[in-house]
Amino acid sequence: xxxxxxxxxxxxxxxxxxxxxxNGRFQLDEFMETVAAELIETGFTEGFELCHFRAQRxxxxxxxxxxxxxxxxxxxxxxxxxGELASLTRTExxxxxxxxxxFFEASADKGLSSELxxxxxxxxxxxxxxxxxxxxxxxxxxxxxxRTLSGKIQALPDTEVGGILATYHIWDIxxxxxQRSSRSHKEPLDLDFQQMFGKGISCLPAHLGTDAxxxxxxxMPAEVLASLYEKFGARLLEQNVRTFLQARGNVNQxxxxxxxxEPGMFFAYNNGITATAQSVExxxxxxxxxxxxxxxxxxxxxGQTTASLFHTRKRDKADLSQIFVQMxxxxxxxxQSEMVVPKISEYANTQNRVNAADFFSNHPFHVRMxxxxxxxxxxxxxxxxxxxxxxxERARGQYADAQSKLTxxxxxxxxxxxxxxxMFTKTDLxxxxxxxxxxxxxxxxxxxKNFSRYAARIGGEWEKSPDSFNEFYxxxxxxxxxxxRATERIVSAQPWYNGGYRANIVAYALAVLSxxxxxxxxxxxxxxxxxxxxxxxxxxxxIAVVSEVVNDDITRPPQGISNISEWCKKEAxxxxxxxxxxxxxxxxxxxxxxQLVPQDDQVEIVKSAKQTQRVDNGIEAQRKVLxxxxxxxxxxxxxxxxxxxxxxKEEGVLRIAMQMPTKVPTEKQCAILLEVLEKGRAEGVVxxx
Numbered sequence: 120x121x122x123x124x125x126x127x128x129x130x131x132x133x134x135x136x137x138x139x140x141x142n143g144r145f146q147l148d149e150f151m152e153t154v155a156a157e158l159i160e161t162g163f164t165e166g167f168e169l170c171h172f173r174a175q176r177x178x179x180x181x182x183x184x185x186x187x188x189x190x191x192x193x194x195x196x197x198x199x200x201x202g203e204l205a206s207l208t209r210t211e212x213x214x215x216x217x218x219x220x221x222f223f224e225a226s227a228d229k230g231l232s233s234e235l236x237x238x239x240x241x242x243x244x245x246x247x248x249x250x251x252x253x254x255x256x257x258x259x260x261x262x263x264x265x266r267t268l269s270g271k272i273q274a275l276p277d278t279e280v281g282g283i284l285a286t287y288h289i290w291d292i293x294x295x296x297x298q299r300s301s302r303s304h305k306e307p308l309d310l311d312f313q314q315m316f317g318k319g320i321s322c323l324p325a326h327l328g329t330d331a332x333x334x335x336x337x338x339m340p341a342e343v344l345a346s347l348y349e350k351f352g353a354r355l356l357e358q359n360v361r362t363f364l365q366a367r368g369n370v371n372q373x374x375x376x377x378x379x380x381e382p383g384m385f386f387a388y389n390n391g392i393t394a395t396a397q398s399v400e401x402x403x404x405x406x407x408x409x410x411x412x413x414x415x416x417x418x419x420x421x422g423q424t425t426a427s428l429f430h431t432r433k434r435d436k437a438d439l440s441q442i443f444v445q446m447x448x449x450x451x452x453x454x455q456s457e458m459v460v461p462k463i464s465e466y467a468n469t470q471n472r473v474n475a476a477d478f479f480s481n482h483p484f485h486v487r488m489x490x491x492x493x494x495x496x497x498x499x500x501x502x503x504x505x506x507x508x509x510x511x512e513r514a515r516g517q518y519a520d521a522q523s524k525l526t527x528x529x530x531x532x533x534x535x536x537x538x539x540x541x542m543f544t545k546t547d548l549x550x551x552x553x554x555x556x557x558x559x560x561x562x563x564x565x566x567x568k569n570f571s572r573y574a575a576r577i578g579g580e581w582e583k584s585p586d587s588f589n590e591f592y593x594x595x596x597x598x599x600x601x602x603x604r605a606t607e608r609i610v611s612a613q614p615w616y617n618g619g620y621r622a623n624i625v626a627y628a629l630a631v632l633s634x635x636x637x638x639x640x641x642x643x644x645x646x647x648x649x650x651x652x653x654x655x656x657x658x659x660x661x662i663a664v665v666s667e668v669v670n671d672d673i674t675r676p677p678q679g680i681s682n683i684s685e686w687c688k689k690e691a692x693x694x695x696x697x698x699x700x701x702x703x704x705x706x707x708x709x710x711x712x713x714q715l716v717p718q719d720d721q722v723e724i725v726k727s728a729k730q731t732q733r734v735d736n737g738i739e740a741q742r743k744v745l746x747x748x749x750x751x752x753x754x755x756x757x758x759x760x761x762x763x764x765x766x767x768k769e770e771g772v773l774r775i776a777m778q779m780p781t782k783v784p785t786e787k788q789c790a791i792l793l794e795v796l797e798k799g800r801a802e803g804v805v806x807x808x
Contacts, residue, residue: 124267127296128204132265134539141540143608147171150198151182154263154290157298159566160515160546162354163288164192164261166565168684171618172241178225179218181263183244184565188430189256190352191248195219197264207266207291216287219260224281227252232681238674240619243682250681256433257284264291299519307397307415308351316343319402319409325447333450335399337410339392341378341385341428341442347416348429356422374427375435382441391445392421399450413448421446481514484581484588485545489513491593497541500652509597510537512544543600549573550626551599559630563623563687591646591727598645602662603629605654609662615670623673623687627696628666634697635704641715661711668703672696740789744776747796751806752776755799762802769795 122130139149148169155167166184173179182194195215197207225231226248235242248255258280268291275287312319320343325334347355377385400412418425424444431437492511499506512518518537522530543551546566553561553573561572580587606625610616636642648654654662672695676686686692756773759765765773772788773795784792799806 122296122300124293124296125204127299128265128292131292131295132202137539142604143611146200147181147196147198150265151194151196151263154295155182155194156566157295158290161298162356164259165353165567167192167194168240169619169621170240170244172222172244173218177218178222179215180222180241180244185247185251186352188352189254189433190259191251191255191257192259192261193219193223194261194263197262197266199265201265204292205266207264207268209269212262212268212289215262216260220280220285223248223258227255227281227283238683239617240684243684246681247685255283257286259286259288261288261290264289267291267293299516308354310347310413310416311411312343312413313411316346319404319411321406322401322408322410322448324401324408333399335401335410335448337446337448339444339446341439341444344392344425344444345429345432345439348425349433355416355425356418371423371427374424375431378428378431378437378439378442379435382438385442386445389424389444390421391447392418392424394418394421394446394448395451396448397451399448410448482578482581483585484577485513487588488548488593488596491590495590495593497597497652498650505535507535507541508537509600510542511548512542515544518542540604546570547600548596551596551603552577554603554626554629555599555633557630557633559626560688560690560693562626563684594649595645598643598648601648601652602643602654602658605659606662606666609659610666610670613663613667615667620670620673620683620687623684624666624670627669627673627687627693628662630693631665631669631696631700631703632661634700635707636715638700638704639712639715640718641712642718642721644714644716647714657708657710657714661707664706665703668699668706669696672699740793741784741786743796744784744789744792745779747776747806749777749779752779752792755795755804755806758802758804759795759799764798764802765795
């Protein structure tokens, strides 16, 4: 049953209170981080950095993010930890936007940074706005509110702030509710081409009349594509492509050269764009069929082409009027999109594929981690009445979806077994792992860019040794999450902590701890932390010591760098802190070192876990093989034999499968049969199981 707005508000508030306590954050910080995480996940913004500043009633800011394309997102909060759902008036909205606009203007043109404390986050932001003044082409002013806007949210017209294009966005509790409730978990873009560009886009229908799937071939004017990218940016890119592109430069030099030197040949040289949509409206005109409206346009291949058209128009003042791009547009209903879109994206992106096919949520690594999280019980904490599970959210919204059809009593049981603080996502996992594995700089790049690097790293490791990702890996990841969250709480409680740069301090503090143990050829005892489901006082004390040194180091960036958050994204920051590792190590207590375990012990644990995983893989392979009937194996055999696609070994193993259950294939034979099964599916042999 659909939640009412009131019910959603109260659930959201309880979630917020629990999150603030679990993460050691002020409620305002937890509110901003929670809403920002939703928006990052769906591409509305690329990242989020907390930064609270207010001067009487005239100026305020609560967060920001600079992207690489001259766009600055400035966030402001309407939050007072209200106990009941209240209304937000247009007057209050205007006042909030005025305060954040004042902050931008004061930073850009009135030297606000000179009045601020040099080590404060607000100084770094104000100074960065001033330094980048000429490079900022657009500022997005974004209001997060725990209230609900009176009436339906109307589009607020763009204006200028300090001579720069300013857009206005309100994320009130109702809009957040709609986003979480929708099947796609994001607000789809609704593009009316006639309204936006004065005409539809020429197309040819490319489907065969089937209701399940419609497709169009379109000739997109480059001006239209560049304008759409300018207005909507990364929201146009399907999430995996968005993540993929963030690890690369914005402009493909070959595409740029064609735009500038041979615009008439662009259509011939370029591979074109593959895109999907929830729905498409077309109309017949004198010049043929045109697409007039597209709902939820997502580019699944050709993101680099789109971005390059925009950047070359902007930076090189290129004329795009003679350039056209072919687009294959597939209409996929929202029910099928989770399965179909990643496949389209994976197959379409093979020409510039990274190892993990950009690490889709249905990559076997994520499927395996999800399996562990649903199967493995975490030991009960001391004094706790029951064991619990850590819920790994492989695909967005799984935690909420798992509860959606439960009765209230079943929901209570589910939450008792899977407490919300023990839910973690793909981007959370990437953060925990990269901080420990010598990559704190990546963690500071923001969740999406950090995830793209984790994806490439783990994707490569999976190709070499999938058995490395086993029960021990899962338990170690949970232990690392316990340490990560404990570090957040510890930093917030320190007398030297002034309310800024917590995320930066945490990532580097954990990387330093990891570095100290590696140099001693030892390791934190992650299994002990898993078994206790908590961090003990000895490790807490060590974290406090390391965090203070890290804070002291990062808040003194080299001359010429004014923004500490930007400094933390540079390799030089990690190199400088690493140079102090031995000194920091001498500050830690003997008790800390007594708790470390030799790396050799860890190697033995990993080796044993790999062997167990191999056995599990064999059992799983047998289960899958036995789920296919002997009759279906015979059909596969017949089909592949006719096409001469079977090796002698495969044919021999298939003959055993055709005699099941009289004969049962061995584990090794089952592994071969699974490959044959895929070969059969590729040839169109459909089997159940």
